[in-house]
Amino acid sequence: MSVSTLQGKRIALVEGRMSGALSELVRRHGGEPYAVPALREVARSCGEEVASFVDGLSAGRFDVVVCMTGVGVNALCDEAERLQRLPECLEGLQHVILACRGPKPVAALKRRGLSAQVQARTPFTTAELLEAMAVLELAGRGVALMHYGERHEPLAAALRERGAQLDELCLYEWLLPEDLGPLQTLVRDLVAHRVDAIAFTSKSQVRHLFQVATGLDLAEPLRQAMQSGLVVAAVGPTSAAELNAFEVTPHVVPENPKMGPMVMALAAHMTRMTA
Incomplete structure:
Protein backbone atom coordinates (compact mmCIF):
# COMPACT_ATOMS: atom_id res chain seq x y z
CA MET A 1 0.00 0.00 0.00
CA SER A 2 1.45 3.39 -1.00
CA VAL A 3 1.86 6.09 1.62
CA SER A 4 -0.08 9.30 0.99
CA THR A 5 2.23 12.27 0.64
CA LEU A 6 2.22 15.78 -0.74
CA GLN A 7 5.50 14.90 -2.50
CA GLY A 8 7.14 18.30 -2.16
CA LYS A 9 4.21 20.04 -3.86
CA ARG A 10 3.66 23.74 -3.23
CA ILE A 11 0.45 24.16 -1.23
CA ALA A 12 -1.12 27.62 -0.92
CA LEU A 13 -2.70 28.29 2.47
CA VAL A 14 -4.92 31.32 3.07
CA GLU A 15 -5.72 30.57 6.72
CA GLY A 16 -5.07 33.45 9.13
CA ARG A 17 -5.16 32.67 12.86
CA MET A 18 -4.00 29.03 12.56
CA SER A 19 -1.57 29.59 9.68
CA GLY A 20 1.42 28.20 11.55
CA ALA A 21 -0.34 25.02 12.62
CA LEU A 22 -1.67 24.40 9.12
CA SER A 23 1.75 25.01 7.57
CA GLU A 24 3.25 22.45 9.95
CA LEU A 25 0.63 19.88 8.93
CA VAL A 26 1.58 20.40 5.28
CA ARG A 27 5.28 19.96 6.08
CA ARG A 28 4.60 16.74 8.01
CA HIS A 29 2.94 15.32 4.90
CA GLY A 30 5.89 16.27 2.70
CA GLY A 31 4.51 19.45 1.17
CA GLU A 32 5.89 22.97 0.85
CA PRO A 33 3.49 25.45 2.52
CA TYR A 34 2.93 28.78 0.82
CA ALA A 35 1.08 30.67 3.55
CA VAL A 36 -0.60 33.98 2.75
CA PRO A 37 -3.48 34.90 5.10
CA ALA A 38 -6.54 36.14 3.21
CA LEU A 39 -8.22 37.75 6.21
CA ARG A 40 -7.64 39.21 9.65
CA GLU A 41 -9.90 39.18 12.66
CA LEU A 175 -11.34 42.08 6.98
CA LEU A 176 -8.79 41.87 4.20
CA PRO A 177 -5.13 42.06 5.28
CA GLU A 178 -3.85 45.62 5.63
CA ASP A 179 -1.06 44.83 3.15
CA LEU A 180 -2.57 43.26 0.03
CA GLY A 181 0.79 42.75 -1.66
CA PRO A 182 1.37 39.11 -0.61
CA LEU A 183 -2.20 38.16 -1.54
CA GLN A 184 -1.83 39.85 -4.94
CA THR A 185 1.39 37.90 -5.52
CA LEU A 186 -0.42 34.68 -4.58
CA VAL A 187 -3.17 35.39 -7.11
CA ARG A 188 -0.57 35.92 -9.84
CA ASP A 189 1.23 32.71 -8.84
CA LEU A 190 -2.02 30.74 -8.91
CA VAL A 191 -2.91 32.06 -12.35
CA ALA A 192 0.61 31.31 -13.63
CA HIS A 193 0.40 27.71 -12.31
CA ARG A 194 3.31 28.21 -9.91
CA VAL A 195 1.28 26.51 -7.15
CA ASP A 196 0.13 22.89 -7.07
CA ALA A 197 -2.83 23.14 -4.65
CA ILE A 198 -4.73 25.61 -2.47
CA ALA A 199 -6.60 24.90 0.76
CA PHE A 200 -9.47 26.95 2.21
CA THR A 201 -10.67 26.81 5.80
CA SER A 202 -13.48 29.39 5.62
CA LYS A 203 -15.81 30.89 3.06
CA SER A 204 -14.46 34.40 3.72
CA GLN A 205 -11.05 33.30 2.45
CA VAL A 206 -12.63 32.32 -0.86
CA ARG A 207 -14.46 35.62 -1.18
CA HIS A 208 -11.42 37.69 -0.24
CA LEU A 209 -9.16 35.86 -2.69
CA PHE A 210 -11.57 36.56 -5.55
CA GLN A 211 -12.01 40.15 -4.36
CA VAL A 212 -8.26 40.72 -4.65
CA ALA A 213 -8.20 38.91 -8.01
CA THR A 214 -11.00 41.19 -9.26
CA GLY A 215 -8.93 44.22 -8.28
CA LEU A 216 -6.13 42.84 -10.46
CA ASP A 217 -8.54 42.01 -13.30
CA LEU A 218 -7.61 38.35 -12.79
CA ALA A 219 -10.83 36.89 -11.39
CA GLU A 220 -11.63 34.90 -14.53
CA PRO A 221 -8.06 33.57 -15.00
CA LEU A 222 -8.09 32.59 -11.32
CA ARG A 223 -11.36 30.74 -11.77
CA GLN A 224 -10.00 28.95 -14.82
CA ALA A 225 -6.83 27.94 -12.96
CA MET A 226 -8.93 26.52 -10.12
CA GLN A 227 -11.11 24.65 -12.60
CA SER A 228 -8.19 22.94 -14.31
CA GLY A 229 -4.72 22.06 -13.09
CA LEU A 230 -4.79 23.53 -9.60
CA VAL A 231 -6.00 21.14 -6.88
CA VAL A 232 -8.53 22.83 -4.59
CA ALA A 233 -9.28 21.67 -1.05
CA ALA A 234 -12.06 22.92 1.24
CA VAL A 235 -12.14 22.08 4.93
CA GLY A 236 -15.90 21.48 4.93
CA PRO A 237 -19.22 22.03 3.17
CA THR A 238 -19.50 25.75 4.01
CA SER A 239 -16.26 26.71 2.27
CA ALA A 240 -17.05 24.20 -0.50
CA ALA A 241 -20.39 25.91 -1.10
CA GLU A 242 -18.67 29.29 -1.37
CA LEU A 243 -16.28 27.86 -3.96
CA ASN A 244 -19.27 26.51 -5.87
CA ALA A 245 -20.74 30.02 -5.86
CA PHE A 246 -17.63 31.11 -7.76
CA GLU A 247 -18.07 28.18 -10.19
CA VAL A 248 -15.23 26.19 -8.63
CA THR A 249 -15.76 22.59 -7.52
CA PRO A 250 -13.24 21.54 -4.86
CA HIS A 251 -11.40 18.29 -5.45
CA VAL A 252 -11.01 17.58 -1.73
CA VAL A 253 -13.59 17.97 1.06
CA PRO A 254 -12.88 15.73 4.09
CA GLU A 255 -15.69 14.01 5.97
CA ASN A 256 -14.32 15.42 9.23
CA PRO A 257 -14.24 19.22 8.74
CA LYS A 258 -10.91 19.94 10.42
CA MET A 259 -7.49 21.00 9.18
CA GLY A 260 -5.76 17.67 9.91
CA PRO A 261 -8.22 15.52 7.97
CA MET A 262 -8.21 18.08 5.13
CA VAL A 263 -4.42 17.85 4.73
CA MET A 264 -4.57 14.04 4.93
CA ALA A 265 -7.31 13.95 2.27
CA LEU A 266 -5.31 16.36 0.10
CA ALA A 267 -2.22 14.14 0.39
CA ALA A 268 -4.27 11.09 -0.53
CA HIS A 269 -5.74 12.87 -3.55
CA MET A 270 -2.37 14.05 -4.83
CA THR A 271 -0.85 10.61 -4.28
CA ARG A 272 -3.63 9.06 -6.40
CA MET A 273 -2.98 11.65 -9.12
CA THR A 274 0.60 10.44 -9.52
CA ALA A 275 -0.04 6.72 -9.04
Whole structure:
Protein backbone atom coordinates (compact mmCIF):
# COMPACT_ATOMS: atom_id res chain seq x y z
CA MET A 1 0.00 0.00 0.00
CA SER A 2 1.45 3.39 -1.00
CA VAL A 3 1.86 6.09 1.62
CA SER A 4 -0.08 9.30 0.99
CA THR A 5 2.23 12.27 0.64
CA LEU A 6 2.22 15.78 -0.74
CA GLN A 7 5.50 14.90 -2.50
CA GLY A 8 7.14 18.30 -2.16
CA LYS A 9 4.21 20.04 -3.86
CA ARG A 10 3.66 23.74 -3.23
CA ILE A 11 0.45 24.16 -1.23
CA ALA A 12 -1.12 27.62 -0.92
CA LEU A 13 -2.70 28.29 2.47
CA VAL A 14 -4.92 31.32 3.07
CA GLU A 15 -5.72 30.57 6.72
CA GLY A 16 -5.07 33.45 9.13
CA ARG A 17 -5.16 32.67 12.86
CA MET A 18 -4.00 29.03 12.56
CA SER A 19 -1.57 29.59 9.68
CA GLY A 20 1.42 28.20 11.55
CA ALA A 21 -0.34 25.02 12.62
CA LEU A 22 -1.67 24.40 9.12
CA SER A 23 1.75 25.01 7.57
CA GLU A 24 3.25 22.45 9.95
CA LEU A 25 0.63 19.88 8.93
CA VAL A 26 1.58 20.40 5.28
CA ARG A 27 5.28 19.96 6.08
CA ARG A 28 4.60 16.74 8.01
CA HIS A 29 2.94 15.32 4.90
CA GLY A 30 5.89 16.27 2.70
CA GLY A 31 4.51 19.45 1.17
CA GLU A 32 5.89 22.97 0.85
CA PRO A 33 3.49 25.45 2.52
CA TYR A 34 2.93 28.78 0.82
CA ALA A 35 1.08 30.67 3.55
CA VAL A 36 -0.60 33.98 2.75
CA PRO A 37 -3.48 34.90 5.10
CA ALA A 38 -6.54 36.14 3.21
CA LEU A 39 -8.22 37.75 6.21
CA ARG A 40 -7.64 39.21 9.65
CA GLU A 41 -9.90 39.18 12.66
CA VAL A 42 -10.58 42.64 14.05
CA ALA A 43 -12.45 43.35 17.26
CA ARG A 44 -15.32 45.77 16.83
CA SER A 45 -16.13 48.60 19.19
CA CYS A 46 -18.92 46.76 20.97
CA GLY A 47 -19.08 48.10 24.53
CA GLU A 48 -22.69 49.28 24.25
CA GLU A 49 -23.70 46.06 22.50
CA VAL A 50 -22.21 43.86 25.21
CA ALA A 51 -23.58 46.05 28.02
CA SER A 52 -27.07 45.73 26.54
CA PHE A 53 -26.63 41.96 26.23
CA VAL A 54 -25.54 41.59 29.85
CA ASP A 55 -28.48 43.78 30.91
CA GLY A 56 -30.74 41.40 29.01
CA LEU A 57 -29.19 38.34 30.64
CA SER A 58 -29.61 39.82 34.11
CA ALA A 59 -33.21 40.75 33.37
CA GLY A 60 -34.03 37.25 32.11
CA ARG A 61 -34.77 38.50 28.60
CA PHE A 62 -33.00 35.60 26.88
CA ASP A 63 -33.92 31.92 26.95
CA VAL A 64 -31.34 30.78 24.37
CA VAL A 65 -27.90 32.08 23.42
CA VAL A 66 -26.42 30.80 20.14
CA CYS A 67 -22.62 30.75 19.95
CA MET A 68 -21.17 30.40 16.46
CA THR A 69 -17.44 30.53 17.26
CA GLY A 70 -14.97 30.33 20.10
CA VAL A 71 -13.61 33.72 19.01
CA GLY A 72 -17.05 35.21 19.59
CA VAL A 73 -17.33 33.70 23.07
CA ASN A 74 -13.87 35.03 23.95
CA ALA A 75 -14.70 38.48 22.55
CA LEU A 76 -17.89 38.61 24.64
CA CYS A 77 -16.05 37.67 27.84
CA ASP A 78 -13.15 40.03 27.15
CA GLU A 79 -15.48 42.97 26.60
CA ALA A 80 -17.62 42.07 29.63
CA GLU A 81 -14.42 41.98 31.71
CA ARG A 82 -13.38 45.38 30.37
CA LEU A 83 -16.80 46.67 31.46
CA GLN A 84 -16.22 45.05 34.88
CA ARG A 85 -19.31 42.90 34.30
CA LEU A 86 -17.80 39.48 33.57
CA PRO A 87 -19.15 37.76 36.74
CA GLU A 88 -22.62 39.10 35.92
CA CYS A 89 -22.30 37.88 32.32
CA LEU A 90 -21.17 34.38 33.32
CA GLU A 91 -23.89 34.14 35.96
CA GLY A 92 -26.51 35.07 33.37
CA LEU A 93 -25.19 32.53 30.88
CA GLN A 94 -25.66 29.80 33.48
CA HIS A 95 -29.41 30.36 33.33
CA VAL A 96 -29.95 30.13 29.56
CA ILE A 97 -29.76 27.33 27.01
CA LEU A 98 -26.41 27.56 25.23
CA ALA A 99 -26.41 26.31 21.64
CA CYS A 100 -23.10 25.91 19.81
CA ARG A 101 -22.35 25.34 16.13
CA GLY A 102 -19.08 23.48 16.69
CA PRO A 103 -16.49 22.31 19.21
CA LYS A 104 -14.60 25.62 19.47
CA PRO A 105 -17.37 27.62 21.17
CA VAL A 106 -18.08 24.57 23.35
CA ALA A 107 -14.43 24.61 24.49
CA ALA A 108 -14.44 28.39 25.03
CA LEU A 109 -17.53 28.11 27.23
CA LYS A 110 -16.08 25.16 29.13
CA ARG A 111 -12.96 27.17 30.03
CA ARG A 112 -15.32 29.53 31.84
CA GLY A 113 -17.24 26.83 33.65
CA LEU A 114 -20.18 26.79 31.25
CA SER A 115 -21.74 23.86 29.38
CA ALA A 116 -23.49 23.87 26.01
CA GLN A 117 -26.82 22.08 26.18
CA VAL A 118 -27.24 21.99 22.40
CA GLN A 119 -24.40 21.06 20.04
CA ALA A 120 -24.46 20.66 16.27
CA ARG A 121 -23.12 17.41 14.89
CA THR A 122 -20.37 17.22 12.31
CA PRO A 123 -19.78 18.87 9.85
CA PHE A 124 -20.93 21.76 12.07
CA THR A 125 -22.71 23.86 9.46
CA THR A 126 -25.80 26.00 9.95
CA ALA A 127 -27.95 23.08 8.80
CA GLU A 128 -26.69 20.87 11.63
CA LEU A 129 -27.08 23.71 14.14
CA LEU A 130 -30.71 24.27 13.16
CA GLU A 131 -31.28 20.51 13.28
CA ALA A 132 -29.91 20.36 16.82
CA MET A 133 -32.06 23.33 17.83
CA ALA A 134 -35.22 21.74 16.43
CA VAL A 135 -35.98 20.33 19.90
CA LEU A 136 -36.20 23.85 21.34
CA GLU A 137 -39.44 25.83 21.46
CA LEU A 138 -38.43 29.25 20.15
CA ALA A 139 -41.77 30.92 19.44
CA GLY A 140 -42.05 34.03 21.56
CA ARG A 141 -38.77 33.34 23.36
CA GLY A 142 -35.76 35.61 23.59
CA VAL A 143 -32.81 34.34 21.55
CA ALA A 144 -29.40 36.02 21.32
CA LEU A 145 -27.30 35.12 18.28
CA MET A 146 -23.56 35.77 18.48
CA HIS A 147 -22.42 35.95 14.86
CA TYR A 148 -18.97 35.06 13.58
CA GLY A 149 -16.85 37.58 11.66
CA GLU A 150 -19.78 38.58 9.48
CA ARG A 151 -23.54 38.65 9.91
CA HIS A 152 -25.16 35.28 9.10
CA GLU A 153 -28.47 36.41 7.60
CA PRO A 154 -29.81 32.92 6.68
CA LEU A 155 -29.46 31.72 10.29
CA ALA A 156 -31.01 34.90 11.69
CA ALA A 157 -33.91 34.56 9.24
CA ALA A 158 -34.43 30.89 10.13
CA LEU A 159 -34.61 31.71 13.85
CA ARG A 160 -37.08 34.51 13.22
CA GLU A 161 -39.21 32.19 11.09
CA ARG A 162 -39.49 29.93 14.11
CA GLY A 163 -40.87 32.85 16.10
CA ALA A 164 -37.76 33.78 18.07
CA GLN A 165 -37.49 37.30 19.47
CA LEU A 166 -33.98 37.75 18.14
CA ASP A 167 -31.13 39.92 19.38
CA GLU A 168 -27.92 39.84 17.34
CA LEU A 169 -24.34 40.48 18.44
CA CYS A 170 -21.47 41.17 16.04
CA LEU A 171 -18.37 41.43 18.22
CA TYR A 172 -15.61 41.06 15.64
CA GLU A 173 -15.25 41.12 11.88
CA TRP A 174 -13.19 39.56 9.12
CA LEU A 175 -11.34 42.08 6.98
CA LEU A 176 -8.79 41.87 4.20
CA PRO A 177 -5.13 42.06 5.28
CA GLU A 178 -3.85 45.62 5.63
CA ASP A 179 -1.06 44.83 3.15
CA LEU A 180 -2.57 43.26 0.03
CA GLY A 181 0.79 42.75 -1.66
CA PRO A 182 1.37 39.11 -0.61
CA LEU A 183 -2.20 38.16 -1.54
CA GLN A 184 -1.83 39.85 -4.94
CA THR A 185 1.39 37.90 -5.52
CA LEU A 186 -0.42 34.68 -4.58
CA VAL A 187 -3.17 35.39 -7.11
CA ARG A 188 -0.57 35.92 -9.84
CA ASP A 189 1.23 32.71 -8.84
CA LEU A 190 -2.02 30.74 -8.91
CA VAL A 191 -2.91 32.06 -12.35
CA ALA A 192 0.61 31.31 -13.63
CA HIS A 193 0.40 27.71 -12.31
CA ARG A 194 3.31 28.21 -9.91
CA VAL A 195 1.28 26.51 -7.15
CA ASP A 196 0.13 22.89 -7.07
CA ALA A 197 -2.83 23.14 -4.65
CA ILE A 198 -4.73 25.61 -2.47
CA ALA A 199 -6.60 24.90 0.76
CA PHE A 200 -9.47 26.95 2.21
CA THR A 201 -10.67 26.81 5.80
CA SER A 202 -13.48 29.39 5.62
CA LYS A 203 -15.81 30.89 3.06
CA SER A 204 -14.46 34.40 3.72
CA GLN A 205 -11.05 33.30 2.45
CA VAL A 206 -12.63 32.32 -0.86
CA ARG A 207 -14.46 35.62 -1.18
CA HIS A 208 -11.42 37.69 -0.24
CA LEU A 209 -9.16 35.86 -2.69
CA PHE A 210 -11.57 36.56 -5.55
CA GLN A 211 -12.01 40.15 -4.36
CA VAL A 212 -8.26 40.72 -4.65
CA ALA A 213 -8.20 38.91 -8.01
CA THR A 214 -11.00 41.19 -9.26
CA GLY A 215 -8.93 44.22 -8.28
CA LEU A 216 -6.13 42.84 -10.46
CA ASP A 217 -8.54 42.01 -13.30
CA LEU A 218 -7.61 38.35 -12.79
CA ALA A 219 -10.83 36.89 -11.39
CA GLU A 220 -11.63 34.90 -14.53
CA PRO A 221 -8.06 33.57 -15.00
CA LEU A 222 -8.09 32.59 -11.32
CA ARG A 223 -11.36 30.74 -11.77
CA GLN A 224 -10.00 28.95 -14.82
CA ALA A 225 -6.83 27.94 -12.96
CA MET A 226 -8.93 26.52 -10.12
CA GLN A 227 -11.11 24.65 -12.60
CA SER A 228 -8.19 22.94 -14.31
CA GLY A 229 -4.72 22.06 -13.09
CA LEU A 230 -4.79 23.53 -9.60
CA VAL A 231 -6.00 21.14 -6.88
CA VAL A 232 -8.53 22.83 -4.59
CA ALA A 233 -9.28 21.67 -1.05
CA ALA A 234 -12.06 22.92 1.24
CA VAL A 235 -12.14 22.08 4.93
CA GLY A 236 -15.90 21.48 4.93
CA PRO A 237 -19.22 22.03 3.17
CA THR A 238 -19.50 25.75 4.01
CA SER A 239 -16.26 26.71 2.27
CA ALA A 240 -17.05 24.20 -0.50
CA ALA A 241 -20.39 25.91 -1.10
CA GLU A 242 -18.67 29.29 -1.37
CA LEU A 243 -16.28 27.86 -3.96
CA ASN A 244 -19.27 26.51 -5.87
CA ALA A 245 -20.74 30.02 -5.86
CA PHE A 246 -17.63 31.11 -7.76
CA GLU A 247 -18.07 28.18 -10.19
CA VAL A 248 -15.23 26.19 -8.63
CA THR A 249 -15.76 22.59 -7.52
CA PRO A 250 -13.24 21.54 -4.86
CA HIS A 251 -11.40 18.29 -5.45
CA VAL A 252 -11.01 17.58 -1.73
CA VAL A 253 -13.59 17.97 1.06
CA PRO A 254 -12.88 15.73 4.09
CA GLU A 255 -15.69 14.01 5.97
CA ASN A 256 -14.32 15.42 9.23
CA PRO A 257 -14.24 19.22 8.74
CA LYS A 258 -10.91 19.94 10.42
CA MET A 259 -7.49 21.00 9.18
CA GLY A 260 -5.76 17.67 9.91
CA PRO A 261 -8.22 15.52 7.97
CA MET A 262 -8.21 18.08 5.13
CA VAL A 263 -4.42 17.85 4.73
CA MET A 264 -4.57 14.04 4.93
CA ALA A 265 -7.31 13.95 2.27
CA LEU A 266 -5.31 16.36 0.10
CA ALA A 267 -2.22 14.14 0.39
CA ALA A 268 -4.27 11.09 -0.53
CA HIS A 269 -5.74 12.87 -3.55
CA MET A 270 -2.37 14.05 -4.83
CA THR A 271 -0.85 10.61 -4.28
CA ARG A 272 -3.63 9.06 -6.40
CA MET A 273 -2.98 11.65 -9.12
CA THR A 274 0.60 10.44 -9.52
CA ALA A 275 -0.04 6.72 -9.04
